[in-house]
Amino acid sequence: MVADAPFTDVVRARRSARRFLPTPVPAADIRAVLEDAQQAPSNSNTQPWVVHLVSGPARDTLAQALLDAFEQERTSPDFTGDYGDGVHQERSQQQAAVTYAAHGVERSDHEGRRDVVRANLDFYGAPHVALLFLPPLGDRVRAAGDVGMYAQNFLLSLTARGYRGIPQAVLSVYADTVRDVLQVPAELKLLFGISFGTADEEAEVNHLKMPRVPLQRSVVVHDTPGVLHERSGPDRASRVAAAPSDTPTTSTEESPT
Ligand SMILES: Cc1cc2nc3c(=O)[nH]c(=O)nc-3n(C[C@H](O)[C@H](O)[C@H](O)COP(=O)(O)O)c2cc1C
Numbered sequence: 001m002v003a004d005a006p007f008t009d010v011v012r013a014r015r016s017a018r019r020f021l022p023t024p025v026p027a028a029d030i031r032a033v034l035e036d037a038q039q040a041p042s043n044s045n046t047q048p049w050v051v052h053l054v055s056g057p058a059r060d061t062l063a064q065a066l067l068d069a070f071e072q073e074r075t076s077p078d079f080t081g082d083y084g085d086g087v088h089q090e091r092s093q094q095q096a097a098v099t100y101a102a103h104g105v106e107r108s109d110h111e112g113r114r115d116v117v118r119a120n121l122d123f124y125g126a127p128h129v130a131l132l133f134l135p136p137l138g139d140r141v142r143a144a145g146d147v148g149m150y151a152q153n154f155l156l157s158l159t160a161r162g163y164r165g166i167p168q169a170v171l172s173v174y175a176d177t178v179r180d181v182l183q184v185p186a187e188l189k190l191l192f193g194i195s196f197g198t199a200d201e202e203a204e205v206n207h208l209k210m211p212r213v214p215l216q217r218s219v220v221v222h223d224t225p226g227v228l229h230e231r232s233g234p235d236r237a238s239r240v241a242a243a244p245s246d247t248p249t250t251s252t253e254e255s256p257t
Pocket residue numbers: 014015016017018095120166167168169170171192208209210256257
């Protein structure tokens with residue numbers, strides 16, 4: 001992505017990368033990404049994000065601790081990762097199938113799938129990872145929304161500057177390990193991390209273009225003609241809510257993502 005590209009080009013160029021070169025991002029660029037992310041809106045301007053930026057030896061120490069926790073099955077998630085049994089679960093299964101295939105891993109390849117999780121926990125080789133924590137504000141849902149906005153600014157800023165990143169909820173499955181290594185207080189809960197750097201553009205997995213459902217499956221219009229070319233109203237709302245499936249699937253993959 002070149003500097004000063006139109007905004008919509010940046011939005012569409014942002015895709016998750018899953019194999020990175022070890023080359024560090026210059027400090028000035030990381031600083032600029034952080035400044036962009038800091039411009040995110042938040043409830044009552046609370047700016048609740050607490051960000052731990054990890055590189056170099058600290059990055060390697062954290063990756064090793066995460067890999068050890070994985071091998072010893074020491075999971076400690078702060079939040080559930082339940083997709084239900086409807087359309088969201090189906091989309092997750094499709095995403096897992098496509099991503100494992102791009103990693104060259106067959107559905108039946110148990111060890112291959114574990115290797116993909118290990119690659120996740122090694123930040124897909126990225127030289128930097130930002131861990132995004134939530135302070136103890138109510139049930140933390142509002143703060144989580146704010147941190148999501150921060151994260152998207154972060155990812156788009158990386159893209160606009162020629163770098164790539166990937167949000168990783170799998171890191172939060174090992175929240176206690178992350179807190180231990182980074183000496184983060186227990187009241188800060190880990191939402192997810194963003195690994196980032198320069199993508200290995202030769203890796204097939206970095207060229208995935210994950211589909212999006214049509215707008216009609218996400219948006220209900222009320223008295224806003226000409227946007228979706230669909231009839232609107234309460235009937236439309238119930239059809240969106242009841243949508244059983246995007247496409248037929250027989251996959252039973254579980255997504256590591
Ligand atoms: C909050 C969040 C957590 C995610 N966690 C992971 C993860 O742990 N591992 C992974 O490989 N991808 C993860 N992803 C990436 C999603 O799979 C990806 O965003 C989705 O498939 C759409 O693809 P795209 O980002 O290339 O557009 C996560 C994305 C988000 C927004």
